[in-house]
Amino acid sequence: HPLDRNEERDSNIFSFSPGYFRPFFDGRGMFNMKYELSIDNTEGKNWENTGNRLNLNLLVPLIYKFSLTMSGDIFWQKYRHTHTVYDVERRDKTYFGSVGLLWEILKGLNMNLQYSHWKADSNIQVYDYKRNVYYVGLEYTF
Numbered sequence: 841h842p843l844d845r846n847e848e849r850d851s852n853i854f855s856f857s858p859g860y861f862r863p864f865f866d867g868r869g870m871f872n873m874k875y876e877l878s879i880d881n882t883e884g885k886n887w888e889n890t891g892n893r894l895n896l897n898l899l900v901p902l903i904y905k906f907s908l909t910m911s912g913d914i915f916w917q918k919y920r921h922t923h924t925v926y927d928v929e930r931r932d933k934t935y936f937g938s939v940g941l942l943w944e945i946l947k948g949l950n951m952n953l954q955y956s957h958w959k960a961d962s963n964i965q966v967y968d969y970k971r972n973v974y975y976v977g978l979e980y981t982f
Contacts, residue, residue: 846924848884855879857893865901872897885921886930892916905944909954912937923964932962940975952977 842848859874876893893915900908913936923930940954954975962968 842884844884844886844924846884846886849882849887851880851882851887853878853880868899868901868907870897870899886919886923886925888920889917889930889932890920891918899942907942907944909940909942909952910938926964926966928964930962930964930967932960932967934958934960948981950979950981952979 855876855878857874857876859872862871863869864871872895874893874895876891876895878891878893880887880889880891882888893913895913896911898908898910900910902908913934915932915934915936917930917932917934919930919932922928936956936958938954938956940952943951943953945951952975954973954977956973956975958969958971958973960967960969
């Protein structure tokens with residue numbers, strides 16, 4: 841448990857998210873767009889927030905058994921209370937972008953090479969961060 845009860849992050853999150861899905865290239869490619877409204881009811885008042893998220897995804901078949909994947913996401917959060925430590929109402933924007941190459945090695949066996957970047961901007965500087973992730977994965981489906 842946190843030392844300050846206002847920092848307790850245990851919560852129930854309620855969300856609503858309509859989306860649009862469009863396959864192309866005979867179902868081998870895909871475009872997806874989704875909006876999400878979320879309400880995060882945390883036990884600690886420093887973390888209660890309402891969020892709006894927009895997410896875009898694209899899968900494009902390339903040559904032979906290679907596909908390109910791209911994703912983008914922006915998440916705006918407005919916190920409901922004045923922060924008990926920093927004495928300001930917190931507002932965050934988190935940006936996410938990803939690009940990857942998918943290779944079908946054998947039927948059902950895929951290799952994924954992916955780079956992802958996150959950037960969080962907050963009006964409370966301690967919550968700002970950047971993160972880069974490089975990913976190599978194998979996936980087998982049957």
